[in-house]
Amino acid sequence: MGKTFAEKLLGKKSGSGSVVPGQIVTVRPDHLLMHDNAAAIIGKIEQELEKFGVVDPELPIIVLDHVVPAANEKTAANHKTVREFVDRHRLVNFYDAGEGICHQVVIEKGFALPGSIIVGSDSHTCSYGALGVFSTGIDRTEAAALLLTGETWLKVPQSIKISVRGKFQRGVSAKDLILTIIGDIKADGANYCSVEFHGDLQGLSIADRITIANMGVEMGAKNAVFPVDRIAQGYLDSLQIASGTYDILWADPDASYMLELEYDLGAIEPVVALPHTVDNVSPIDKVAGIKIDQCLLGTCTNGRLVDIEKAASLLKGRQVDRGVRLLVLPASRSILNEALRLGYIETLSRAGAIILPPGCGPCLGAHMGVLAPGEKCLSTANRNFKGRMGCKDAEIYLSSPETLAVSAIYGVITDPRKVM
Amino acid sequence: MSNQDKIWKYGDDINTDMLFPGKYTYTCSTPDEIKPHLLEDLDPSFATEVKSGDIIMAGKNFGCGSSREQPALGLRAVGIKAVIARSYARIFYRAAINQGLLLIECPEAVDAYIDGAEVNLDLTTGIIRIDDKEIEFPTLPAEILEIRDNGGLLPYTRKKLEASRK
Numbered sequence: 028m029g030k031t032f033a034e035k036l037l038g039k040k041s042g043s044g045s046v047v048p049g050q051i052v053t054v055r056p057d058h059l060l061m062h063d064n065a066a067a068i069i070g071k072i073e074q075e076l077e078k079f080g081v082v083d084p085e086l087p088i089i090v091l092d093h094v095v096p097a098a099n100e101k102t103a104a105n106h107k108t109v110r111e112f113v114d115r116h117r118l119v120n121f122y123d124a125g126e127g128i129c130h131q132v133v134i135e136k137g138f139a140l141p142g143s144i145i146v147g148s149d150s151h152t153c154s155y156g157a158l159g160v161f162s163t164g165i166d167r168t169e170a171a172a173l174l175l176t177g178e179t180w181l182k183v184p185q186s187i188k189i190s191v192r193g194k195f196q197r198g199v200s201a202k203d204l205i206l207t208i209i210g211d212i213k214a215d216g217a218n219y220c221s222v223e224f225h226g227d228l229q230g231l232s233i234a235d236r237i238t239i240a241n242m243g244v245e246m247g248a249k250n251a252v253f254p255v256d257r258i259a260q261g262y263l264d265s266l267q268i269a270s271g272t273y274d275i276l277w278a279d280p281d282a283s284y285m286l287e288l289e290y291d292l293g294a295i296e297p298v299v300a301l302p303h304t305v306d307n308v309s310p311i312d313k314v315a316g317i318k319i320d321q322c323l324l325g326t327c328t329n330g331r332l333v334d335i336e337k338a339a340s341l342l343k344g345r346q347v348d349r350g351v352r353l354l355v356l357p358a359s360r361s362i363l364n365e366a367l368r369l370g371y372i373e374t375l376s377r378a379g380a381i382i383l384p385p386g387c388g389p390c391l392g393a394h395m396g397v398l399a400p401g402e403k404c405l406s407t408a409n410r411n412f413k414g415r416m417g418c419k420d421a422e423i424y425l426s427s428p429e430t431l432a433v434s435a436i437y438g439v440i441t442d443p444r445k446v447m
Numbered sequence: 448m449s450n451q452d453k454i455w456k457y458g459d460d461i462n463t464d465m466l467f468p469g470k471y472t473y474t475c476s477t478p479d480e481i482k483p484h485l486l487e488d489l490d491p492s493f494a495t496e497v498k499s500g501d502i503i504m505a506g507k508n509f510g511c512g513s514s515r516e517q518p519a520l521g522l523r524a525v526g527i528k529a530v531i532a533r534s535y536a537r538i539f540y541r542a543a544i545n546q547g548l549l550l551i552e553c554p555e556a557v558d559a560y561i562d563g564a565e566v567n568l569d570l571t572t573g574i575i576r577i578d579d580k581e582i583e584f585p586t587l588p589a590e591i592l593e594i595r596d597n598g599g600l601l602p603y604t605r606k607k608l609e610a611s612r613k
Contacts, residue, residue, distance in 0.1 A: 064473070094473050101474045393470055
C-alpha cells in the first residue's frame with residue numbers, strides 16, 4: 028500500500044520509517060513561528076530560559092504583525108519584550124513591525140522549504156503547504172516547550188485527496204474554490220486530517236495555493252499541501268533558493284485516503300461565506316444586493332500583489348461607494364513596495380481606499396477598522412466569526428478580491444462577472 | 448466528589464472567538480485576566496456563575512478557529528472538571544492537553560444528555576453516568592497521558608530538562 032504525503036514526511040522526519048495514521052511520532056521541526064504572542068510565550072518560561080537557554084537560535088522565526096504599530100501601552104510593551112528577548116538570546120530570524128504578516132514573511136524570506144516541518148503559534152501556519160511544507164498551528168504553551176527542547180509529538184493524520192482540473196472563469200478565483208470546498212465538507216470536514224491537492228494544478232498560481240492552504244484550518248485540517256511542481260519550483264527559483272536545498276516528497280499514486288473529492292475549476296462560481304461561520308457558504312446571486320459598510324482587502328489570505336492588482340484594475344478611474352470604507356492591507360512590505368511601484372496603491376487611494384500598514388490589523392479586531400454594532404463588512408480574510416472584528420453585533424461576509432472590489436464600487440454585495 | 452455535576456450545555460462549532468474574544472488576545476494572558484472574558488460573546492452568565500468542578504457539554508468541533516490558548520487555559524483556571532463533546536478542533540485539543548484540561552470525546556454522552564439530567568463523571572473509573580445510563584469514555588494514548596498527568600506540558604518539560612541535566 029502506498030503512502031500519503033503526511034505518512035512519508037512524518038515517517039522520514041521522525042526516523043520511524045513506515046508510519047500509519049493514528050501513530051504518535053516525535054519530531055524536531057525545522058522552524059517554530061511566533062508573532063506578537065512571543066511575549067506571552069517567553070513569559071511562561073523566564074526561569075527555564077535563564078537556566079537552559081533557547082535550544083537553537085535558528086529555530087524560532089519571530090514576526091511582529093498582529094498589532095502593528097502598537098495600539099496601546101500594553102501591546103507596545105509586548106513588542107519591547109520580544110525585541111529584548113531576541114537580542115539577549117541572539118536569535119537570527121526576527122522581523123519587526125512593518126515587515127509584513129508572519130505567513131507571507133516566512134514564505135518570502137525563504138523559510139518555507141519543501142519537505143520541511145514548520146509549526147507556529149498561529150492557526151494559519153498551514154499556509155506553507157502551498158510549497159510542499161508540512162506546517163501546522165500549535166498553542167502558546169507548546170511553542171514555549173519547543174523553544175526549550177526543539178522537539179514535539181505529532182499524531183500521523185489521516186488524509187483527504189482533493190483533485191482539481193481546468194481553469195477558473197473570469198471573475199472567479201482561488202478564494203471561491205476554497206470557500207466552496209469548506210461549504211461542501213463543513214468546518215470540521217477535515218478535522219485532524221492532512222488535505223492533499225492533486226490533479227491538473229496548472230490553473231493555480233503560488234498566490235492561489237497560499238490562499239487555499241491558508242484556509243485549510245477553516246475545515247479543521249492539520250495541514251493542507253500541494254505537490255512541488257514546476258510552478259512551485261519556479262517560485263522557489265525566484266527567491267534564489269537552490270533546488271538541491273530542499274526535499275521533494277509526494278504521495279504515492281496508490282496511497283489510501285479517507286475521502287476523495289474532485290473539482291472542475293471552470294464550474295466554480297463566485298461565493299460568499301455568510302455570518303458567522305466560514306462554512307456558511309452561499310452562491311453570490313442569493314446574497315447580491317446586501318448593503319455593506321466596510322470592505323477589507325488583504326490579510327494573509329488575500330493580501331498578495333495579484334490580489335491588490337485585481338482590485339486596482341477594477342477600481343481604476345472609479346470611486347468607492349460613499350457609504351463604504353475600503354481598507355487595503357498588503358500582506359508584506361515587499362508587496363506594498365511593488366504595489367507602490369506599479370501604481371496600484373495610488374489607484375486605490377484615488378478611488379477612496381484607506382491604505383493600512385502591512386500586518387494583521389482589522390482581521391482579528393485588535394485595532395484599526397473595528398466595526399460598529401449593526402454594521403456589515405465584506406472581507407477577503409479567512410474568518411467571519413461573531414465578534415472577530417471587534418464587535419459581536421456586527422456581521423462579516425467573506426469573498427474573493429474580485430467580488431470585494433466590485434462590491435466596494437456599488438456599496439452592495441455584487442457579482443464581479445457583471446462588470447468584468 | 449459531588450453526586451451531581453453542574454452542566455453548561457452548548458451547541459456545535461463553538462469557536463475560539465466565542466470562548467475568548469480575539470480583541471483581548473494581546474492584552475490578557477494570565478488566568479486572572481482571562482477569567483472575566485471567558486465565553487463572553489456566547490454566554491455572558493458563564494464567567495460570573497461558573498464554579499470549580501462544573502462540566503461543559505457541547506456538540507461537534509468544539510474549540511475551532513484560532514490557536515489562542517486562553518480558552519483552554521481559562522477553562523482549566525476556573526476549575527472546569529471536563530469538557531464533554533462530540534468532537535474537538537485539533538489545535539484546541541492539543542492546547543487542552545498542554546494545559547492539563549480534560550477533554551472527553553464522547554458522542555454517546557452528548558446524545559444521552561437532556562436538559563436537567565443528572566450527570567456524574569467519575570474520573571477514576573472512566574464512566575459518565577447520565578441519569579441511569581452509564582457510558583464508558585475513551586482514554587488517551589500513554590504518551591499523551593504522561594503530559595496531562597504531569598499537570599500539562601510545561602511541568603512535563605521542566606521535569607525532562609532537569610532530568611537530562613543530572
